[in-house]
Amino acid sequence: MIALADCNNFFVSCERVFRPDLEGKPVVVLSGNDGCVVSRSNEAKALGIAMGVPLYQIQSLVDKEGVVCFSSNFALYGDLSDRVMSILRQHTTHFEQYSIDEGFIHLDHVPEAEQKAYCERIVRAIKQGVGIPVSMGIAPSKTLAKVASKYAKKYTGYHGVCVIRTEEQRIKALQSFEIGDVWGIGRRAKTKLQAAGITTALQFAERSASFAQHLLHKPGLLTWKELRGEDAIDITQLPLKQSITTSRTFAHAITEQTLLEEQIANFCAHCARQLRVQRSVCQQLLVYAHTSSFRSDVEQHYLNEIITLSVPTANTPELVNYALTALRRAYRPGVLYKKAGVVLLKISAETAVVQDLFDEKDRERDNRLQRVLDHIDDRHGKRAILLGTQLSALHTSDDTTNLPVYKNDHKSPLYTTDLRDIITVKAK
DNA sequence: TCTGGGGTCCTAGGACCC
């Protein structure tokens, strides 16, 4: 049997850990630039606030009902996630983290009769130790465990843990479970299934294997097997990320080249740091920037440049240099760039680097410098030491650069990770 | 006017090989 632990309304719950006065009140967490709703408290859901809705579309409701809005604070969520995951890890020999707020526990070491009580203890331990409410589902497959966890979330009578073990329980759970809510069934698959007369998870599970295979191909067949109780989906994560992205939408479109270069340099530096954290190097780099896809009044422009390196690297100055070369090649004056990003590709372990016979760089020296820079950042904060290009806007006097590039007016303090914020909060 | 960010996997089709 497999158990899924899923944090309830995770980002909102993280904010509430440090604001217990917001318990019982409608709270939402917003995406970058305070654009869309990405997490909702139960009270906010009850007001009809949909997942992913742009804030400006519900602004009057927010004002009228006194909905509390937070800008996203990923340093805080990441830190609380680590604490939740470490408690989960303590309770099993086989744990797989699936996302920032979910993980699968294998229960082979716990007798069946004790599994529900065992998971109830985990739920209490996380609530007590971290302050985050968690729901758990127990079932013979991951997809069914997901279904069970949704029932655990919905009905308080389960005390946070719901089990699907017998055939009777499985049929009862699936017959009132909407097909579009099944893990792995997205918008496209839902439309196809509805056209075939299928609206519940049970109706899908009772069709033939070849029906699932023909309509939804391999992923659909796996979901079909899982709904019938077979553990078919493997989520063991690769040791290394295969791509690393940093991208942002700007509060106001950028046209000025130096300002865009500063953004790209920072995105690239952030990606490179992630690369080194997982002890890897990359051999390809993609830079992109484009106009707002929501605007029909301006001509759309999409800038997209790939650079392939002769020797893989994780060195920030080197990668930033390539990123800016790519940008300068494709940048077009006058375009209203609303979103931009850097993607690192062709990633491999740093130990597997093959030397280039004609390489003229002193890579050992570059890497020593990089280690010193990382060490300074570790000790004195993430942006303690930067490349000049990461600060280009400081040197321009152009009025347009005085507009804030990003917007996050409702950001909570870094309660757990930034010393200055911790001192401020304690003083209050 | 305002509309997020970061991933993985699968498939179809093209290029290329003998």
Next chain:
DNA sequence: TCTGGGGTCCTAGGACCC
């Protein structure tokens, strides 16, 4: 006018997840 068969590798785009 007729013009093989079988295989691998790579890539772009779609679909899905949180």
